[in-house]
Amino acid sequence: MSTTSYAALSTRQAVGLVAGREINSRVRSKSFLISTAILVIFVAASIIISNLLSSSGATATSVASVGDAASSLEGAPAIDLTTVDTVDEAEQLVLDGDVSAAVVPIDNAAPGTPAVEVIALDETPVALVQALSIAPEVRLLQEAPVDSGLAFLISFAFGIVFFTAAITFGSTIAQSVVEEKQTRIVEILLTAVPARALLAGKVVGNSALALGQIVLIAVTAALSLMLTGQDVLLSDLGPAAIWFVVFFAVGFVLLAAMFAASASLVSRMEDTGTVLQPVMWLVMLPYFLIIFFNDNELILTIMSYVPFSSPVGMPTRIFLEQAQWWEPLLSLVVLGASAVLIVGIGARIYENSLLRMGGRVRLTEALKS
Amino acid sequence: MLEIKNVSKHYGDRRVLDEVSFTVGGGRLTGFVGGNGAGKTTTMRIILGVLGADGGEVLLHGSTLDREGRRRFGYMPEERGLYPKMKVHEQLVYLARLRGMRAGVAAEKADELIDRLELTERGDEPIEKLSLGNQQRAQIAAALVHDPEVLVLDEPFSGLDPMAVETVLGVLSERAARGVPVLFSSHQLDVVERLCDDIVVIADGRIRAAGTRDALRESNAGSQWELQVADDAAWVRELPELTVHEFDGGYVLFEADETVAQSVLQHAAKRGAVQRFAPRRPTLTEIFREVVK
Numbered sequence: 001m002s003t004t005s006y007a008a009l010s011t012r013q014a015v016g017l018v019a020g021r022e023i024n025s026r027v028r029s030k031s032f033l034i035s036t037a038i039l040v041i042f043v044a045a046s047i048i049i050s051n052l053l054s055s056s057g058a059t060a061t062s063v064a065s066v067g068d069a070a071s072s073l074e075g076a077p078a079i080d081l082t083t084v085d086t087v088d089e090a091e092q093l094v095l096d097g098d099v100s101a102a103v104v105p106i107d108n109a110a111p112g113t114p115a116v117e118v119i120a121l122d123e124t125p126v127a128l129v130q131a132l133s134i135a136p137e138v139r140l141l142q143e144a145p146v147d148s149g150l151a152f153l154i155s156f157a158f159g160i161v162f163f164t165a166a167i168t169f170g171s172t173i174a175q176s177v178v179e180e181k182q183t184r185i186v187e188i189l190l191t192a193v194p195a196r197a198l199l200a201g202k203v204v205g206n207s208a209l210a211l212g213q214i215v216l217i218a219v220t221a222a223l224s225l226m227l228t229g230q231d232v233l234l235s236d237l238g239p240a241a242i243w244f245v246v247f248f249a250v251g252f253v254l255l256a257a258m259f260a261a262s263a264s265l266v267s268r269m270e271d272t273g274t275v276l277q278p279v280m281w282l283v284m285l286p287y288f289l290i291i292f293f294n295d296n297e298l299i300l301t302i303m304s305y306v307p308f309s310s311p312v313g314m315p316t317r318i319f320l321e322q323a324q325w326w327e328p329l330l331s332l333v334v335l336g337a338s339a340v341l342i343v344g345i346g347a348r349i350y351e352n353s354l355l356r357m358g359g360r361v362r363l364t365e366a367l368k369s
Numbered sequence: 370m371l372e373i374k375n376v377s378k379h380y381g382d383r384r385v386l387d388e389v390s391f392t393v394g395g396g397r398l399t400g401f402v403g404g405n406g407a408g409k410t411t412t413m414r415i416i417l418g419v420l421g422a423d424g425g426e427v428l429l430h431g432s433t434l435d436r437e438g439r440r441r442f443g444y445m446p447e448e449r450g451l452y453p454k455m456k457v458h459e460q461l462v463y464l465a466r467l468r469g470m471r472a473g474v475a476a477e478k479a480d481e482l483i484d485r486l487e488l489t490e491r492g493d494e495p496i497e498k499l500s501l502g503n504q505q506r507a508q509i510a511a512a513l514v515h516d517p518e519v520l521v522l523d524e525p526f527s528g529l530d531p532m533a534v535e536t537v538l539g540v541l542s543e544r545a546a547r548g549v550p551v552l553f554s555s556h557q558l559d560v561v562e563r564l565c566d567d568i569v570v571i572a573d574g575r576i577r578a579a580g581t582r583d584a585l586r587e588s589n590a591g592s593q594w595e596l597q598v599a600d601d602a603a604w605v606r607e608l609p610e611l612t613v614h615e616f617d618g619g620y621v622l623f624e625a626d627e628t629v630a631q632s633v634l635q636h637a638a639k640r641g642a643v644q645r646f647a648p649r650r651p652t653l654t655e656i657f658r659e660v661v662k
Contacts, residue, residue: 008437009469017466025455183450188511191417191444192467194436355419 011200014193018201019208022176026209035168036213040220047224061127064090064102079131094119101125103132152294154237155316158244159290161217162312165248166255166283169210173202173256174263174272177350181267186354195351203256203343210252214245240319243328247311247335254307254339255283257346264353265361275360286312297322305331307338370395371416371519371550376425378411384574385411388425391569391579393519393550398541400561401554402657403571409554410447412571413521416552417444429519440468443517445525449508453497457507458483460496461514468515475514482510485540502533509537513544520544522553526560538564562653572661586650589659594630596621597645598637605633622649 026032062080066087082099084090090102102119109115114132118125180186189198218241225234262275286309293299294316303313304323310331317323345367352368353361371393378386386408393399403409414420416427418439427434451460458479465475483492486506491499496507505528512522520541526534542564545551555561561568568585570578578585593614596602602621606613611625611633625633630648637643651659 009440009467014467017463021463025452029454179452183453184446184448185450185452187414187417187419187446187448188444188450188464189467190419191439191442192464 009193011194011197014197015201015204018193018198019205022202022205023209026172026206036216039164039213040216043217043220044224047221047230048228051228051230061101061125062099063128064093064099066090066102066104079128091119094121097121101128103128148295150233151316151320154240154319155290155294155312158240158312158315159287161214161244162248162251163283163287165210165214166252167280169206169213169252170255170259170279170283171276172209173206174259174276175269176202176206177260177263178266178269178272181264181354181357182269184357190354195354196347199257199260199347199350202260203253206256207249207252210256211245211249214248218245237319240315243318244311244315247314247328247332250332250335250339251307251311254335254342255279257339257343258282261346261349261353261366264350265363265366267357267359271360282308285309289313290316305334307335310335370430371552372428372431373412373416374426374428376412376415376422376427378408378415378420378423378574386415386422386574389571389574389576390425391576393552394567395550396545396548397550397566398545398564399550399552399567399569400565401552401569401571402556402558402561402653403554404661407571407661408574409571410523411574413444413447413523413552413554416521417442441515441518443512443515443520443522445508445512445522447523449504451496451504451507451511454495456493456495457488457499457510458492460507461510464511465515470515478514478516479510482514482540485536486510487536501528502530505529506533506537509540513540517544518549520549520551520553522551524555525553526555526557534560558653558657568653570657570660577660578656582653585656586653589651589656590648591624591651592626592630593622593624593649593651594633595645595647595649596623596633596637596643598640599642599644600640602637604636604640608633608636619644 062082064082064084066084066089082093084093084102087102087104090099090104093099094102100120103116104119106115106117116132118129118132180189186198221241222234222238225231225237258279259276262279263272265275266272286303289299289303289309290312293303300313300317300320300322303309304317304327306313314323314328314331318328349363349366353366372390373392374390376386376389377384389408389412401409401412411420415422418427418434418436429438432438455463458476461479461482462472462475465478466472470478480492483489486509488503488506488510491503491507496504499507509522509525512520512525522541525537525541529537538560541551541553545566562582565582567580568578568582569576578589580588596605598619600619602616602619605611605621605623606616608629610629611623613621613623615622623630623633634643634646637646
């Protein structure tokens with residue numbers, strides 16, 4: 001009997017092997033690769049397309065002018081000037097739709113206003129009128145708050161990315177647990193490695209995958225913002241995005257343990273839906289909260305400390321510049337401590353339910369013994 | 370040597386194992402037979418440590434088994450299962466590595482077993498694409514790939530065609546020949562009888578018989594005798610103090626004590642050529658039927 005081919009397997013090695021298998025089997029599946037590609041394309045496309053749409057509104061207004069009526073507009077941005085000879089000609093161009101407005105000279109201008117008239121088809125050309133008006137000096141006493149539309153968009157983005165990644169990888173981990181129970185390979189696995197190593201491997205493997213996807217999305221978003229020249233937004237978003245990744249990493253470990261423990265209560269794929277429902281709600285909750293209350297500072301503050309919602313709440317507050325520098329650190333400690341606690345409880349449930357086949361194991365049973 | 374000592378197990382009020390004790394000798398194939406629900410699978414799961422016993426212990430070479438010791442066990446559970454989407458070879462390597470085998474060695478062992486179990490063409494296919502018989506072979510490979518020091522197999526032959534049974538038998542005998550204690554359960558009593566060195570019979574959670582196959586047959590032989598003579602053997606039926614069970618031309622099967630049987634033999638020898646005379650040993654099926662009654 002050759003014993004030299006064996007080496008004692010440390011827990012770390014066992015966890016590494018299990019995690020490696022989880023990652024391998026996932027990365028090789030076509031559906032995973034395709035869905036990741038779609039996600040990346042979606043993120044890039046939504047940033048680039050929304051940029052194109054919003055800047056298309058700012059294309060130059062074509063203006064016809066008679067004589068030097070519009071000389072004050074010479075060289076003004078977003079105005080495309082055409083000079084014609086008569087007022088009639090200018091009107092005709094407006095009627096034909098060749099230009100969107102015309103500036104013609106008048107004699108009886110009101111005092112204090114320029115001696116010109118603006119001709120347009122059926123709508124006041126606001127940009128042009130503004131360009132012709134004299135604006136007073138403006139002095140702002142406070143920095144402008146973040147645009148509320150943008151705030152909604154960013155918080156929504158954090159919410160949906162967290163939600164989709166948590167659901168996708170949480171379900172993967174649940175499936176992997178039930179697959180092992182359903183095929184009974186778990187009996188063989190447990191003669192080789194302890195249940196806790198098995199669980200740790202699954203959590204580590206799937207968390208790494210989830211985090212990898214989040215980082216990929218963050219990089220895609222950053223590149224797309226740079227590509228479309230929105231560096232300003234990127235530098236505002238940067239710190240919030242980095243915190244989001246950090247919070248996600250810890251928060252997902254917590255969720256992964258819950259997904260695994262819940263799934264271990266059943267022995268068949270068909271039964272996973274019901275046992276996963278409570279965790280699913282916990283994942284969906286921050287998503288809905290952020291949609292409805294992204295402008296409510298109190299609720300956002302609470303969200304940013306509650307372990308399940310802090311991965312969405314805290315980065316949003318950082319983006320809105322509502323959070324003090326120490327707040328993300330404190331919230332991270334709270335999240336980390338809850339993760340340790342929940343992983344501990346989850347491991348116990350997992351260990352106790354893994355070999356109970358057949359019907360659904362009751363939670364109270366899984367927790368004792 | 371693997372020793373099972375006074376192992377008991379209850380599920381609620383129901384006692385499924387009652388002071389079960391037997392040994393599996395090194396280098397011996399031990400057959401574990403019993404009806405459905407007799408306690409075979411429970412016993413095996415307790416041996417492997419996937420189920421806790423309420424009492425008793427399992428010893429290997431005289432010392433209590435821990436997880437590290439059990440890592441060197443090869444186990445084939447009653448309910449089959451491997452990862453459906455994982456390739457056969459990859460899966461075997463993974464399982465071997467989980468037991469502490471180095472990657473390179475694991476890959477070699479996997480190749481070796483795949484060839485030996487005639488799965489060469491299937492090594493790179495996912496389990497779910499294999500026929501049931503081939504899945505079963507892969508399952509056996511999974512129990513053997515890490516060169517286990519003890520083998521515990523729950524119904525390794527079920528679902529195999531006769532050719533595959535021979536292949537698997539060959540592999541198991543090789544392992545036993547290397548000194549590995551092999552315990553396997555089976556419903557196919559003819560296979561157990563042909564193959565096993567030792568037999569353990571369990572019924573209702575109690576060990577009803579255990580020992581070498583020959584000793585078991587000897588001790589359950591009762592007092593039946595077979596006689597085959599060249600001429601007609603009808604005269605045996607006229608003799609006193611015996612009961613004839615079967616009679617066909619020159620063959621007769623009768624029940625009698627040793628002295629009466631010997632006198633029958635002497636009679637026969639005087640009458641003509643005796644082709645065969647021997648105490649009749651019961652088949653395993655008969656012993657089984659007898660001991661579980």
